[in-house]
Amino acid sequence: MLEQRIQQQFFESADLKYQAADLLARPIADAVQAIVGCLTAGGKVLACGNGGSASDAQHFAAEFVGRFERERPGLAAISLTTDTSILTAVGNDYDFSQVFSKQVQALGQPGDVLVAMSTSGNSANVLAAVQAAHDREMTVVALTGRGGGKLKELLAETDVHICVPHDRTARIQEVHILSLHCMCDAIDTQLLGEQDHA
Ligand SMILES: O=C(CO)[C@@H](O)[C@H](O)[C@H](O)[C@H](O)COP(=O)(O)O
Numbered sequence: 001m002l003e004q005r006i007q008q009q010f011f012e013s014a015d016l017k018y019q020a021a022d023l024l025a026r027p028i029a030d031a032v033q034a035i036v037g038c039l040t041a042g043g044k045v046l047a048c049g050n051g052g053s054a055s056d057a058q059h060f061a062a063e064f065v066g067r068f069e070r071e072r073p074g075l076a077a078i079s080l081t082t083d084t085s086i087l088t089a090v091g092n093d094y095d096f097s098q099v100f101s102k103q104v105q106a107l108g109q110p111g112d113v114l115v116a117m118s119t120s121g122n123s124a125n126v127l128a129a130v131q132a133a134h135d136r137e138m139t140v141v142a143l144t145g146r147g148g149g150k151l152k153e154l155l156a157e158t159d160v161h162i163c164v165p166h167d168r169t170a171r172i173q174e175v176h177i178l179s180l181h182c183m184c185d186a187i188d189t190q191l192l193g194e195q196d197h198a
């Protein structure tokens with residue numbers, strides 16, 4: 001019984017990934033172009049999100065600064081979810097909704113990219129970070145689900161929206177991490193040339 005339930009989750013995740021391959025290949029490629037353009041012009045990537053998406057922001061930044069699958073010089077990326085002193089000071093002195101936007105205001109430069117993750121598209125601190133990124137003339141790569149929520153409404157035409165066609169947070173997160181890995185792979189390919197995995 002339990003095994004069936006577990007298998008069901010695998011099937012649901014795999015089905016969604018098949019569906020998303022068609023739908024998301026274009027916006028993921030657009031995100032890669034935006035990030036490669038930013039990095040080659042001397043810019044950097046900032047990443048944010050809550051809960052599981054906070055882990056994804058850190059995971060993504062680690063693959064930039066350290067490496068993904070190939071040796072290359074580190075790429076400029078900072079996760080806005082890691083500094084507990086900043087998070088507690090801003091959360092305590094201002095409001096939790098400002099924990100990311102304050103960092104975007106302090107660190108963001110025109111031409112930088114903000115990777116903003118929210119499965120609901122409705123987390124106030126992620127929405128405020130997107131607004132701060134626009135004020136700083138940054139491009140936003142938004143990873144969402146559930147139709148994109150309020151975040152979708154905030155996006156500019158030059159931004160990129162990777163919206164997973166599902167309602168469950170866990171399933172959406174599983175496609176987000178796959179999308180981030182696709183981006184790492186494609187960015188390395190753009191910077192270093194093709195390499196097979198065979
Ligand atoms: O990982 C999970 C659920 O799978 C949770 O930690 C989840 O990320 C948290 O509830 C977040 O606060 C949800 O925020 P969001 O994705 O709607 O912006």
Ligand SMILES: [Zn+2]
Binds near residue numbers: 170173
């Ligand atoms: Zn989770």
